Amino acid sequence: MNSILKFIILALPYAFMVLGFGIYDRATPYLGGMPFFYWYQILWIFLAAILTSLVYFIEDREGKKGVKA
């Protein structure tokens, strides 16, 4: 995989957590009784795991084909 693309994928959580503070620092809308500030984090727990796994799987497939990551 293009290593620039890899770094962009890995950098996404930082963009949404640090630079995105103004977006998620709010109480509404609620979900399951939780303020937005909280469930936005839950959303990102999954998104971050998915993004990192994505990079892993792509690298893994390239590794099996003998392409250098």
Added chain:
Amino acid sequence: MSNPFNDLDYALFFAVVIIALFVGFIAYLWRKPKTMEDIQEWGLGGRRFGTVVVWFLLGGDLYTAYTLIAVPGLAASSGALAMFAITYGIMIYPIVYATMPRLYNVSKKRGYITSSDYVKDRFNSRFLGLLIGLTGVVAELPYIALQIVSISYVLRAMFLPATITLIFAFALVAIFTFVSGLRGPALTAILKDAIIWVAVIAIVIYIPYKLGGFQPIFADASKYFAAANAGGNAPLFESPTLGVGYTTLALGSALALFLYPHGVTGTLGSKDAKTIKRNASLLPLYNLLLLVVAILGIAAVVVHNGVFTKANSSFAIPYLIRDEFPTLFTSFAYAAIVVGSVVPASIMAIASANLLTRNVYLEYINPNASSRTQSWLSRFLVLVVIAASLAFSLLKVASGDIVFLQTLGGAIVLQTLPSIYISLYTRKLSKYSVGLGWLAGISVVLYDQYLVNFSGNSLTTSTFDFMYVGILGLLVNLLVVLVIHGISVALGKVKDEGIIDNSEFTIEE
């Protein structure tokens, strides 16, 4: 209140603690090493842990008294600020993914077991290796202190006399570590997590159910927070004035975690680089538990009928459990927290002791020491490290929001980032640039902490928009690195530093 615990409760508590830790004592039987004396064996468990063990080992490092006591404690005294720990958790793994496999590959090839080993060769500087190593060891001390102080809070919630609880906590950690080595914590970590999951799952399901769901918890807590202070902290979301403080605390903590010696030890104990990558992908899921436990800190405010002060915030979870559950379950849950504090404290102390043995004793004092001597010295140094952390448990911060013990350690260890993380990607930085950067960064951190009398406030003043001091230090650090590097470029002195070739980071043995 009067003591609700009876003899059976105490018996259960001590039985769970001792049995869980006893598994560590017999752990040497597990995948029996050829020789227990060898330091690689004692310190890294023989470098053959697979995905599952590493998952527990690394998870065990992160999800500790910090998770169960310190973070919910901060929520109970300061509201939504505590969520920085979740934001931090989300940001850990991409950086791990980008850095640790590279460090692993070169370490396996060249037999490194500490980041100091690596820095020494990468910059061809024994002194820089020593400096980075010692920084890690010092940073580890307040983090160990956090675990030990937490144990003593739990014991106090069980009505044991405050004077003996701290001593008991120290003794427990010291004995456990001395006897078992890394193999002990690795196996105990699995059992520890099993116990913690049972306790925590029961709590995170029952408490919100009992209190009528998350909606009333947040609504009621908001009233208590409104009554306790004018504006300022609130449970629903963070005060926008602390936006920089919140995000830099999270970012700084995430960048710092795997710079600690114990982060490196846990990773280098892996079987291969893939194991690390797989874990970097899966470990974030641990954060779900962390998030609900943090919210329980908010729930503790409701049950406590008021916001906790900084001084008693570490009691938030112990009191919540004690108030809502039968004493027998409370005893079990307390035992889980204690075991969950002993194991990581032990892992941290081992990492520090390994580092002191290899990078100070072996490097500077007795290069010809036998493996056996090294192994025994490491065991002795574990005790020294644990004793040294006592100093931090006496700082003002240890009697306030103890989460700031961890952020103090983080602020220190962050200053090693250029020499460890950045050097994994470029060979052009010289020892002078990262060394002087380190000096500048550390000076900023120590001066700031001196100004607040080590009272535990890791956020700077409004001049710096309440930025986390670790990140402020790192920015100054990086600025110095860039300036010195710029001067080297101007003088035409830039060359490939050290003896490690860049290809060694990606070639798997």
